[in-house]
Structure formats: structure tokens, C-alpha cells
Amino acid sequence: MIEVTGLIKRYGAFTAVRELSFTVRPGEVLGLVGPNGAGKTTTLRCLAGIIPATAGAVRIAGQDLTADPVAAKRALAFFPDEPRLFDYLTVRQHLAFVARIYGVAHHEALAQPLLEELEIADKADQLPGELSRGMKQKLAIACGLLHSPAVMFFDEPLTGLDPLGIRRMKDSILKRARAGATVVLSSHLLHLLEEVCSHVLILKKGEKIADGTLGDVSARFANGEANVSLEEIFIRATGGTES
Amino acid sequence: MFGALLYLRLTSLRNTMLSRVRRLKQPKYLVGAIVGAGYFYLMFFRRLAAGRPSVHDQGYHGPxxxxxxxxxxxxxxxxxxxxxxxxxxxxxxxxxxxxxxxxxxxxxxxxxxxxxxxxxxxxxxxxxxxxxxxxxxxxxxxxxxxxxxxxxxxxxxxxxxxxxxxxxxxxxxxxxxxxxxxxxxxxxxxxxxxxxxxxxxxxxxxxxxxxxxxxxxxxxxxxxxxxxxxxxxxxxxxxxxxxxxxxxxxxxxxxxxxxxxxxxxxxxxxxxxxxxxxxxxxxxxxxxxxxxxxxxxxxxxxxxxREGNWRAASGAIKARAPAFRLASTGRPEIAFLWKNLLSTFPLFRLGTLVALALVILIGGLWIDVFPGYRGLQTAASAFAMFMAGYTLFLGPQLARQDFRSDLLNTDILKTYPLRGWQVMLGEILTPVAILSSILWLALLILLLTVHFHQLGWLTPSLRLVIGLGLVPVVPVLCALQLLVPNAAALLFPAWAQTMRNRSERGIEMLGQRLIFIAGQFVVIVLALLPAAGGAALFIFITQHWIGLPAAVAVAAGGVVACLAAEVWGGLWLLGERFEKFDLSAELRP
Incomplete structure (x- = not known):
């Protein structure tokens, strides 16, 4: 479960996120959408504890991220848009490292099925430099999933993936959500949100324009029209501009 | 067509020069440029302008x-x-x-x-x-x-x-x-x-x-x-x-x-x-x-x-066997030591250290038995002195298997369920291990080869006490030194990032590097003063009561405690900074 109350993030005089409050329950997939510079990535980074919020409270799986960041981070996984890996560690060594950081006992028993599910078991002894972009992404996901996080944050999860990779990523997100994980993802690909997300939160200039289930948000901006696409909803909600 | 290509070349050149000049508006580049220009003037321009020969050409007097x-x-x-x-x-x-x-x-x-x-x-x-x-x-x-x-x-x-x-x-x-x-x-x-x-x-x-x-x-x-x-x-x-x-x-x-x-x-x-x-x-x-x-x-x-990854640039990265087996549970800081050791040469392993120590020990004892080879002792001690000095002063700049190498992975490090000081401690463990190993080997050579016959008070037992006393001092001293460049990476990440990028050239970059080395030296001297001063005073006062070897041993313990306290304080401060650190905001131009 993720509970966000009055989240504010400022950079000097610039406010990137304004008074953001929302809740995501286990099994729900929340899609963060908004034009460029809306504050999606900043919000995700605040929620994952990468950057401190200027004000507000964030609770991850019942743990206050500011008061007890270690306990809160133990329950979450963050997947950046660009997989960040260690050049000198093989796939298998990445998992060994992450297991020690999170204290995952007997990680080998968990790692092997994970590598097989993500179809990188045959690359276990290769370095990131020898992997394709998609394979690197899979390795980053394997590292994030090893400690069975209750909460997952995905920043543009489909960047750089081929059609098959996109399909597998969508299935993987839905599978974790059905298993009870709480998922928040940001993406510009609105059709992904339609397929994967149960809820949506539209941001503009750091401010919440709308949130709720896809049906709720669609109804709010559909103006009584039937079968209005999420793309059209997005354009209406954001006024069709970035500023 | 020639005109267009010439335009491309000249415009690119002009824009490069302009951007170099424009960045002098930033104090870090301006100060760097002044220091770099001063260095160039003193080292090269002055004698060229004066028409004097190089300092290396002292015999030169005529045209x-x-x-x-x-x-x-x-x-x-x-x-x-x-x-x-x-x-x-x-x-x-x-x-x-x-x-x-x-x-x-x-x-x-x-x-x-x-x-x-x-x-x-x-x-x-x-x-x-x-x-x-x-x-x-x-x-x-x-x-x-x-x-x-x-x-x-x-x-x-x-x-x-x-x-x-x-x-x-x-x-x-x-x-x-x-x-x-x-x-x-x-x-x-x-x-x-x-x-x-x-x-x-x-x-x-x-x-x-x-x-x-x-x-x-x-x-x-x-x-x-x-x-x-x-x-x-x-x-x-x-x-x-x-x-x-x-x-x-x-x-x-x-x-x-x-x-x-x-x-x-x-x-x-x-x-x-x-x-x-x-x-x-x-x-x-x-x-x-x-x-x-x-x-x-x-x-x-x-x-x-540009990411500071010179090994990757040279295409020299190879999958390696780890230095030791990493258990799934235990202190998470050890995971950083394990990880960062994988980025070093396979030479830096415990087995290599023990083997080298044995070779030095056997060699040192052998030379002692054969007085005819005493000349080798002088050469070995001179080599060890050079090795120790080089490691002590330049080692922290060269052994960079710490936060400096992981700066661009900060976002991932920050999602780990660790306190900031734990990350910083874990990050410095590898260079501490590497530099300490080299210094311990140098210390062993010096212990075996240096004989101050003219110093009667430097008895073999005292020599041993000093050597053993320095053993625990070495890693804490290395840790203290490594805090400085890691603190620079955390406090001035944009600067550290530019410094890591060795393809960045120019007089201002040279100046920045000179300032950094001088700064590190000053910080270390200041950090060492309380421990060294206290130890000297303690030995001076107590040697007549408890004997010089005992005074040295207790003083060494005090030095370790003092330096360890400074390291702990430094790690805690860096950890606090790390938890508030936002790389994307820091690198924003």
C-alpha cells in the first residue's frame, strides 16, 4: 500500500510537485501521466526515497519513508527508465550483491526461476556490456524483484523494448499486481496505461489534475460522449499543452 | 563545398573556444584557469619568455x-x-x-x-x-x-x-x-x-x-x-x-x-x-x-x-571470479567490498597479499643472514619508502573503486534499505583494503631492511613495536584520506564528475586538479594534527615511567582511536549528506 499526503518537492524557487495526495492499494496499478515536465519522475523518485520530499508524508507498506527509510525501502523496488547496472558484475553477481543488500537468504533458489522467467538464465555469466538494451532491462527487473517487494515503481518501463519485450513487461506487471503488489508506473504510452492500469493520476506542472479509476477519470472528461480514448481524455485534462 | 566544410570547422572551433571562455563565469572554472595559468607560467612560460634554459639543462650557457x-x-x-x-x-x-x-x-x-x-x-x-x-x-x-x-x-x-x-x-x-x-x-x-x-x-x-x-x-x-x-x-x-x-x-x-x-x-x-x-x-x-x-x-x-569509466572505454572489462564468496546474509557493507573488488585487477586478493608477505619475509631474513647482500637491503628499503610515500599521497586519487565510481548509480544505491553512512562505509572498503595492503607490505619491507645503527635507542624491540603499532593505523589513515575525495564527489558532484572525465581538457581543468590535490593534502594534515600531536606528547611524558616501547604502543592505540573517531564522524556526515543527495539536481547546469 502507498499512502501519499501533501507531497511537495521544490528545487529552490521552482516547485516540481505541489501538494500531491493519493493512495494506492495492494493489487492496484496506478498510472502516472502528464506532459513533459509535469513532475512524474520527480514524484516517483520521492516515493522511492531517492530524493527527499520538501514536505508531506509518504508511507510504503505501512512504514513512514522519512521516519524509517530503511524499513520502507525494504518493501519497495524502483525501476528507472534507463537500467543502471554495475559494469563489472555479471548477471549472477548482480543478484548475489542485491541479495546481500536486502538480506535475502538462500537467494540462489529464488534467482534461478526469476532468471528463467525473464529469459536471461543463459546470460547468467555475462557482463552488462555484453547484453542488449532489453536484456539489461530484464536484469534490472530481476534485481528489483529478488526481494519480493510489496511496492513497485516503474519509470517509463517500456523504453527501448521490442514488441515482444513490451508484451512480456505488461504481463509481468499485471502478474505482480494480481499477486498483491502495489504498482505505480509513469509512461507517455497511453495505450499501455489502458491495458495495464486500474487507476490513473494525471499531473500537470506538478499538480494533480485528476485521479481515480480509469472509468472515473474518463467519465469526468468525456463530457457525456461514449468511447472516448484515454489519449483524448489526456488532451482534454491537460489542455493539450505542457504549460 | 570547400567553403562549407571550412565554415563547419572554423565555426566549431570558434564555438568551442567561446564555450570555454563562457564557462569561466563559473567560479570553479575561473579559479581553475587562474591556478592552471599560474602553473604553466611558472613551469614553462617564464623560462621560455626569459630565454633561459630548462632547469634540466643546467650546463647550457651559450646559443x-x-x-x-x-x-x-x-x-x-x-x-x-x-x-x-x-x-x-x-x-x-x-x-x-x-x-x-x-x-x-x-x-x-x-x-x-x-x-x-x-x-x-x-x-x-x-x-x-x-x-x-x-x-x-x-x-x-x-x-x-x-x-x-x-x-x-x-x-x-x-x-x-x-x-x-x-x-x-x-x-x-x-x-x-x-x-x-x-x-x-x-x-x-x-x-x-x-x-x-x-x-x-x-x-x-x-x-x-x-x-x-x-x-x-x-x-x-x-x-x-x-x-x-x-x-x-x-x-x-x-x-x-x-x-x-x-x-x-x-x-x-x-x-x-x-x-x-x-x-x-x-x-x-x-x-x-x-x-x-x-x-x-x-x-x-x-x-x-x-x-x-x-x-x-x-x-x-x-x-x-564521460561517465569516468576508463576501463570500459578501453574495452578491458572482463567477467572475473570474486575475491571471496559473498553469503546472502550478513553486514551489507561487505557486499560493496565484494562488488568493488570485482572492478579491480585480480591481483588484489588476500592470497596474493599473503604470498607477497611470505616472499618479503623469507627474502628479508635471507638477506640478513648473508651480509654480502646488504646492498640489496638499501635498495629494498628505498623502494619501500617510495612505494609507501606514493601510496599514501597519490593512492586515494588512483584507487577510485568507491563512491566516485558509483556516482552515476546513486539513484539505485539510494533505493537500498541502508543508512547513508552504511553506503559510504561500504563504498570506501575496497580502496582502504587495496591501499592498506600495499602499505602493510611496504611496512614489512622497511621493518626487515632498515637498520639505524647510528640510533642506539632504536632497538629491535622498539622497531617491532613501532611496526606493529603502525599496522592498525594504516587502514584508518587510508579511510580518513579516502573520505576527502568521496566527500568532494558528494559535496561538489558536478566538479567531481568533470574531474572524472579525463577527456575534459584545458588549463582550467589542470588548475582544478591541482587545487584538489592541494586541498586533500591540507585536509589530511589538519585531520592528523590532533592524533599525531597527542601521541608525541604522550610518548614524551610517559616514556620515562613506562618505557619507550610501552609508550609507543599505547600512543599508537590512541592514534588509532582518534583517527577512527574522525573517520566515524566523517562517515556519519557523508551519510547524512548522501541521504539528502539528489544527483539530477546537483548536475543541473
């Missing part, structure tokens, strides 16, 4: 100190070296000719209606900027080598002739070798042919010399003058002068002792240069494929270098 006969030997030797370099250029390459273009140049120029010859000409113009800069820097750094005669200007132009002709020659040779490949001559066949030719020429030359010359007698090796005279006879006999002549034309302007000789040497040098120019421009071979491959490789290297 030319090298005698004319030695100068001609040097000219022939220079030509010989040039000839060897040129010959290697025909033996070593095994790739098709590929001119180095940037990815943007390939994207814009290759599909454009531009003739190959024009592209070659464009590359030649491009390379001139680098050649002129290199020639100027070499002239500056060598202080114009006044003992050779000539002036800074003639030496600068001389260097330009050498570098520019070599550049043209290599380009022409690469085209010629590509044409040979197109005609089915493999690199190995070409190499065999070149080596065969070289062997034939060497044989003929040796046979000639054998007939005309005698072997060097003892009198020939009496002084450098007699040796030079013999060498001169060797180089000016038989076919050698004819073989060396074209190369002598190229190095001639550099070795010209005065202006008339320089002007005379200019003609032949220009002729060789012009012939090469015509040769290159007339050699039209397909270089596009190789150029594209080269540019992609170069772009990947540049990206790696």
Missing part, C-alpha cells in the same frame, strides 16, 4: 652547446627513429583505412554530395588543429631544448613538420594498404613483404658496414664525444645516409642550429610534405565502412569516458 659533429649525429638518429616509426606504420595495421569522423560528421557529410577527396581534405584540415596544438605544447614543455640551438619558433615549426608529415604518411599508408587488401593481399602477406624488405636492407647495410667499418674499440667508448663520433661514422657510411635522407629532410628544420640553417632546411622539408600531400589526395579508396565502424567505437568510448 649552441651541442658541437656541430654531434648535431649531425643527432639529426641522423632522429631520422632513424622517424624511419622506424614509419616502417612500423606499414607493419602493424590490420584494418582497412578508416578516417576518424564524429557521428554528426558521418550523418551530415556521408550522404551529402561531397567527393571523397573533399572529405580527405577536410580531415587533413581537421588534423592540423591538433597537430599545431601538440607542436606548441611539446615546444613549451621541452622549453625549446635550447641546448640544440635554434629558437622556440624554429623548434615549434620543426615539430609541426615532423608531426604533419607523419600524419600524412600514415594516412597515405593506410590508403595504400587498403588498396592492397582490395587486391587480395592480406595483412600477413603485406607484413611478410615489408619485414622481408627491412631484413634485406638491414643485411645489405650490415654487409657494407662490415666491409668498411671496424667494431667499436675501447677508445671509441671513452667519452660521449668519441662515442658520438663513432656513431656518426656509422650513420654516414655505406647506404645509410641515402636511406635516411628523406627522413633527415623532415627532421631537418627541428635540428637547425640557427636561422640560415633553418631556412635552408625548410625547402627539402616542404618538398617531402608536398609530395605526401599529393600522394594522399590522389589516393582515393573506399574508407566509408571502416570510418563508420571507427566512429561508432569512438562514440562508445567517449560516452564511457
Amino acid at each position: 649552441v652547446t651541442v658541437p656541430p659533429e654531434l648535431l649531425s649525429t643527432l639529426l641522423a638518429l632522429g631520422a632513424l627513429i622517424l624511419l622506424v616509426i614509419v616502417t612500423l606504420g606499414w607493419i602493424l595495421p590490420d584494418q582497412r583505412a578508416g578516417l576518424t569522423f564524429s557521428e554528426a560528421e558521418i550523418a551530415f557529410l556521408f550522404p551529402a554530395p561531397v567527393r571523397r577527396r573533399t572529405l580527405i581534405w577536410y580531415k587533413l584540415i581537421n588534423s592540423q588543429i591538433a597537430i599545431m596544438f601538440t607542436a606548441a605544447i611539446i615546444t613549451l614543455v621541452t622549453g625549446s631544448w635550447g641546448f640544440l640551438g635554434g629558437s622556440a619558433l624554429t623548434h615549434g615549426i620543426g615539430w609541426w613538420f615532423i608531426l604533419a608529415t607523419l600524419n600524412l604518411h600514415f594516412m597515405g599508408a593506410s590508403f595504400a594498404m587498403t588498396r592492397l587488401m582490395d587486391n587480395g593481399i592480406t595483412p600477413w602477406r603485406r607484413r611478410s613483404a615489408v619485414l622481408g624488405l627491412v631484413a634485406l636492407v638491414a643485411l645489405v647495410t650490415l654487409a657494407w658496414l662490415w666491409r668498411d667499418l671496424r667494431a667499436p674499440a675501447a677508445a671509441d667508448l671513452e667519452s660521449y664525444r668519441t662515442a658520438a663520433a663513432y656513431l656518426n661514422t656509422l650513420l654516414t657510411s655505406g647506404p645509410l645516409p641515402w636511406l635516411l635522407r628523406p627522413a633527415e629532410f623532415v627532421v631537418g628544420p627541428f635540428f637547425a642550429p640557427d636561422t640560415p640553417a633553418f631556412l635552408t632546411a625548410l625547402g627539402p622539408a616542404l618538398l617531402v610534405f608536398a609530395l605526401h600531400y599529393v600522394w594522399v589526395l590522389r589516393s582515393e579508396v573506399s574508407f566509408e565502412d571502416a570510418s563508420i565502424a571507427k566512429s561508432e567505437k569512438r562514440a562508445a568510448k567517449i560516452a564511457a569516458v
